[in-house]
Amino acid sequence: MAALLQPDMRSARLALALDSGAISLPTEGRIAVFRPRSGDDLSDLPKDRVTVITGFRPDHDWFTARGYACATAVEGAFAAALVCLPRAKAEARALLAAACAALPHGAPVVVDGQKTDGVDAVYKDLRGRVAVSEAMAKAHGKIFSFPAGNALTDWAGTVAEVEGFVTAPGVFSADGPDRGSALLAAALPAKFPSRVVDLGAGWGYLSRHILTRAGVKELHLVEAELAALDCARQNVTDDRAQFHWADATTWQVPHLAGSVVCNPPFHTGRDADPALGLAFLRAAAKMLAPDGSLWVVWNRHLPYDPALRALFREIEDVGGDGAFRVTRASYPVRR
The missing domain is CATH 3.40.50.150 (Vaccinia Virus protein VP39)
Structure with missing residues (x-):
């Protein structure tokens, strides 16, 4: 956004x-x-x-x-x-x-x-x-x-290699994996459903972790920033990956997904904007199958609890630290 x-x-x-x-x-x-x-x-x-x-x-x-x-x-x-x-x-x-x-x-x-x-x-x-x-x-x-x-x-802008990943000037966390994504990657399950969406995939850090899990047959990387998505194409070379240059809050999944993985942004410019992260949560709920799950990391000070409880039937914290929560939200509510 x-x-x-x-x-x-x-x-x-x-x-x-x-x-x-x-x-x-x-x-x-x-x-x-x-x-x-x-x-x-x-x-x-x-x-x-x-x-x-x-x-x-x-x-x-x-x-x-x-x-x-x-x-x-x-x-x-x-x-x-x-x-x-x-x-x-x-x-x-x-x-x-x-x-x-x-x-x-x-x-x-x-x-x-x-x-x-x-x-x-x-x-x-x-x-x-x-x-x-x-x-x-x-x-x-x-x-x-x-x-x-x-x-x-x-x-002139040049790509850089950080911890085995290619990044570019201006992309989110260009200096390396951010703390929230690292916590989310550590909490991901050993096995995923066959179809997974990395919503706001950035330069592909989480996607590479997702593809190491059992069960994944199709991974959709959705990213609004083309420079980041171009980096992801270099960082994620698995044939199961599909890349989408799109606004994550409006993109429509071709077929409902079993899981969505997301580290949603919550800034527009320099200002914190919880509405942006909430839009990601709503979009994720819509693209999940009835028994699907969202794996999401978020800053503890953000007001996401009410939205998650309105959007999903089951909510469980599965990781985090003093600043971040990693949550699994399952069974999206159909309105």
């Missing part, structure tokens, strides 16, 4: 910068907009020239539904770029390098971001490398530009 900016934050900065002449865009040619989020208002840009570039499926679908051309990677020539800064520093740098690589030398790269997403640090880092414009501050963020060139080639 995508994090919504407060209404018109990005639009307010972009409109001010364009109207004041602080930032100018070429009158012709395509404009690449990297990583805007669902709810972002791009109406200050000529829609027929904009291509939204994002690998996050909910954002991709949101802009597609509103008539924007969308792509998961740079394709063809562009005359300018707008980079909407993400939270992760490594991903932000990779996007800026990708924007430069997509443009002719000297073409404008516009950078927009919230202070909470590190725009000040990015601006400071860029000042030592490129001829960056003065930053305009508005709506708790900043916008500025610089000419494309070769100065950021060392910022």
Whole structure:
């Protein structure tokens, strides 16, 4: 699920910068907009020239539904770029390098971001490398530009190998397995039903563990972030694995599953959002067979107990520690 900016934050900065002449865009040619989020208002840009570039499926679908051309990677020539800064520093740098690589030398790269997403640090880092414009501050963020060139080639995103797994900049837990997933992996049963879903599979850590258990004939990896799913394709090479680039909260399983394994996210941007994890729980319940089970790890402070008890007939804690609970929820309630 995508994090919504407060209404018109990005639009307010972009409109001010364009109207004041602080930032100018070429009158012709395509404009690449990297990583805007669902709810972002791009109406200050000529829609027929904009291509939204994002690998996050909910954002991709949101802009597609509103008539924007969308792509998961740079394709063809562009005359300018707008980079909407993400939270992760490594991903932000990779996007800026990708924007430069997509443009002719000297073409404008516009950078927009919230202070909470590190725009000040990015601006400071860029000042030592490129001829960056003065930053305009508005709506708790900043916008500025610089000419494309070769100065950021060392910022280009590269995959890394961590504990035998391939990861990429910006994916969840890129530095290695997170504590919750490790606890869930340790609590998984010795045998699974034949059809299993890894909901929000990330780069495939849990999937690899699932495939070591007896009984599994079909494993569906469902992941909204394409960069993570591409890593999972390298990390999970078993023929039983099927990969789905999809919003886990809306994806429909081809056939009801015997088990769902899930470490649901609970943040949108920097803010905790229990509704996101609850949407994962509801989606899992719908894709399970009547006698199926959900294996889920969650932070103890999250209010998931009432939802789990409303969605399943049997609830049992099967692992965890002081910060996390690992729960098996069985027999989904059919309404």
